[in-house]
Amino acid sequence: MSKNSSVGQVEKLKKLIQTATNPKQKAMYQDLLAKLQDTLPPESLSEPTPEPVKPKRTIKPKTSAPVEAVEPVEDKTPAPTVPDSQPETESQPETESENKPYFQGIGIIKGEVILTEERSVIKLGEQEYRLFYIPNRRKKAYEALKREIEVTGNTTLRLIVYPKILHLPQKDQPHKVSFQLVGFIGSKAKPSELNTELKDFEFKFSGLWQFIPVCRTPCISIFRNFNKERLTWIKEANPAKKVKFMKSSHVPVLWRDSPAKPFRFNPKLEKEEQGKRYFVQIKAKFLPGRDVFGFAEQLSEPTEEVPGFLKASKKLKAEALKEIxxxxxxxxPSVEATPPQTKPNSKPPKSKPKKQKTLQPQTITSDKTE
Structure with a gap:
């Protein structure tokens, strides 16, 4: 890279630092600026490099939990370039205000981790649960987890996970629970707000408290949080990607004395006559074997004010299904074999009824005469 282009990159980074509103973005630009200035001679720099500002750690929502015990990859390129701004998609984590309510579902589980080519599971008591990750987003955490097990030999670990619930069409069919890997708390992990606030098997849930048609237990429904970047991306995506991106999670929770009743849709009533929907924020504990979550603590009062969220309509789901x-x-492509056609005038031959022989009664005579 030439000297003039490098100086131009420096000026561009300085402007981005001045206009950045997100602390993480600002820190990233400052780090890039420091690396770039190291490659230039001192006389070409007109201003000293500003010190990076460390962002305040906050508990992130459902799609933005930190990866614990994962070391950042060092950038060894001699002259880094300024990254172009991209719309936030499924592969990019979201950030929410610390005081602003948002949808989330995240927790910590502890058990024996089994990672093989055939399966990836975590054993909680006598039960095994599927453990998976999103390849484009959390493979780094998965690889770090494998290294932790190889180095320490310890397979009993604390994992940071999202609960994934698969509800089947019939109410009598039990739902299935699996966990999406977000990170883990390794032997060298530093205390964070998340792993100190939550104990083993505890989860934080924020969502709509309601019944869904395919589950007898009331659920906390967790939807995709809304923002303008996501809305722009969704408008340009095809129906199948839209539905997959906006897929919600319905977590069954045992909460008998809830201050607000879970919403239950009544098809016989008009929209204005339906009950109220409440947004709740609680802690709950996962109950292995029963595959439900038990209420542990209320984090805030239920409210009718629901944060903005994204949800796929029935029409969009139908379009996505048709596309798939x-x-x-x-x-x-399947070729259906057609059966041979018979002539329209041909009739099957009639079978003639067979004549049945009638048995006559027989008399027994004797040849002897008296």
Whole structure:
């Protein structure tokens, strides 16, 4: 890179630092500026390098929990370039204000971790639960977890996870629980606000308190938080990606004495006559074997003020399903065999009834005469 272009990059970074409103972005730009200035001669620098500002650690929402015990990858390029701004998509974490309520579901579980080519599970008591990660986002945490087990030989670990609940169509069919890996608390991990606030098997949930048609237990429904960048991305995405991105999670919670009743939709009532929906924020403890969460602590009063969120409509889901089916048919075209057709005038031959022989009664005679 030439001297003039490097100086231009310095000026560009300085402007980005002045206009940055996000502490993390500002710290990132300052770090890039420091690395770039190290590659230039002292006489070409007109101003001293500002000191990086350490962002305040906050508990992040559902899609932005920190990866514990994962070392950052050092950038060894001689002259880093300024990254272009990109719209926030599923692969980019979100940040929310510390005091502003938002949808989230995150917690800590502790158990025996089993990572093999055939399966990745965590054993909680006598039960095994599937453990997975999103390849484009959390592979770094998964690889760090494997290294931790290889180095220490310890397979009983505390994991930071998102709960994933699969509800089946029939109410009588039990739902299935799995966990998405976000990070882990390794042997060298420093105390953080998350791992000190939550004990083993405790989760923080923020969402709508309601019943859903396929579950007998009331759930806390956690939706994708709304922001303008996501809305812009969604408008340009195809229906299948939209639905996948806006997929919600419905976590069954045992909360008998809840101050607000869970919302239950009544198809016989008009929209104005339906009950009220409440946004709740609680701590709950996962109960292995029962596959539900038990209420532990209320973090704030239930409110009718619901934060903005993204939700796929029934029409969009139908379009996405049609798109997926069309893609499958194009990838695996099936040729249906047609049965041979018979002539329209041909009739099956009539079978003649067989004549049945009637048995006559027989008399027994004797040849002897008296």
């Amino acid at each position: 089916q069309q893609q499958k048919s194009e990838e695996n």
